Structure formats: C-alpha cells, structure tokens
Amino acid sequence: ATLLVHYSIMMPTMTLRRVGCALCMRYIAPYRSQFRPYNRAYAYRRLTAFASLSMAVSAGTGIDMSRLFTEQAKLRAEELGVAHHVKFIHGDAAGYVSEEKADVVACVGATWIGGGVAGTIELLVRSLRTGGIILIGEPYWRQLPPTEDIAKECLANSISDFLILPELIASFGNLGYDVVEMVLANQDGWDRYEATKWLTMRRWLEANPDDELAGEVRSRLTSEPERHAAYTREFLGWGEFALMPWLHLKKT
Secondary structure, three states, X not given: OXXXXXXXXXXXXXXXXXXXXXXXXXXXXXXXXXXXXXXXXXXXXXXXXXXXXXXXXXXXXXXXXXXXXXXXXXXXXXXXXXXXXXEEEEOOOOOOOOOOOEEEEEEEOXXXXXXXXXXXXXXXXXXXXXXXXXXXXXXXXOOOOOOXXXXXXXXXXXXXXXXXXXXXXXXXXXXXXEEEEEEEOOXXXXXXXXXXXXXXXXXXXXXXXXXXXXXXHHHHHHHHHHHHHHHHHHHEEEEEEEEEEOOOOOOO
C-alpha cells in the first residue's frame, strides 16, 4: 500500500482512526512546542510534516513547502524506523501528480493547492489507484458567522470561504464521491491546538526578548487567547473526510 500526503496549513489536534491505510498524526504534538513561532505565514499555525505512517503502509510520500519542516520530517522518520518506507519532498504541491499511483492520497487543510475543495479533489484523483481513498482535511462553519467581521476574526477571508458541515458533505456527493468515513474535531481539540501555540510564543519570548519580531509575537500572545475563545472556538469546525469515487452499477 502507498500513501501520498499534501501537508496542511491548519488543523486542530485530533487522532485519525484507521481509514484504509491509516494516516496517523499522533507524533506531531510533542514537536509543535519547539517550532520557531513565526514566518510570513506564521509557522506555528502550520501542521508540519511530522506525519508517521501506519505499519499497514509500505511506502509513502509527503510534500511540504517548508524546507525546515521537510528536514525535520526526515529526522522523525528515522527516529520511528520508517525512513526506508517514506520520502519527503520540499516543494509546492499545487499541480503535483505522482508517477506511481497511491492507495491513499491526502490533502490535509491545504485545499488552496487546487483552488478549493473541488479543484483539489480533481488534482488528487490523478494520483489515486482504482479502489483507493482520498483523504481531505477541511474547515467548516459550526454555525454561520453573523457578520463578515466575525468571519475574519476566525481567520477566514469571508463567510463564503467555508460551508456548514451538511453542505460540505453534500458537496463531495455533488462531485461524484462517497463519504466513507469522517473524523471531526471538537472544541477541546481546538483548545489544545491553539493553547499549544500560546505556550510556544511565551517560551520563545523568554528566550528571544530582543528579537526584531518580539513585539509582534508579544501582541499575538496577548490577543490570541481571547480571539480564540470568542470566535474560532464557537464558529469554526474541522473535519477529515475519506472519499471514494462513486461506483457505477450495472442496470439489471
């Protein structure tokens, strides 16, 4: 079995149950607190390439735009004793198609690589073998924000960026895919994801009080807990959705 993963920029702490050849995220959390808490896209918000592969997976490929995260993923794979099973590519996943078809193709929170969910699924299926599974990680609205300003406080560009959960699930069917499994984050998962960043920022400030970005990090440490409690926690959800192309049954 083979696995192709396009890594995410956003995901709350959660453990994926086995979905075909499982993608297991439990090794990410111990490392998040060590990340330098910023870059242009705020690295502390990114899910990195610390994805280990289930022993059911015989080979896997991961793609990430961050050279730092890609190198750390290689080190983590060596620690886990799976380096001979996996490879990590430093590059842009947009437009990437694997030469070897994979049993599971995943895009976790990075559907911008295809210009949205529909375009990303269209891209991923080009790397999928017949009978394989597509794994999509995507935010959704737990409840629709009443104003565009509240949507922006949830780090969306607008309300139209995301769907409510029933509409998101229906959209997969409209594209010709069955939802065969899903795992949803709860509010506690969001809390763990966000709170880890606050501690990371605090530790970084203690170690780097004179850094040129210390003021910006200090400002975020002050504002982020309240913003999360008021907005992200209440309005934004997160899910992992396992998809398979529709079967075209013969008419009897």
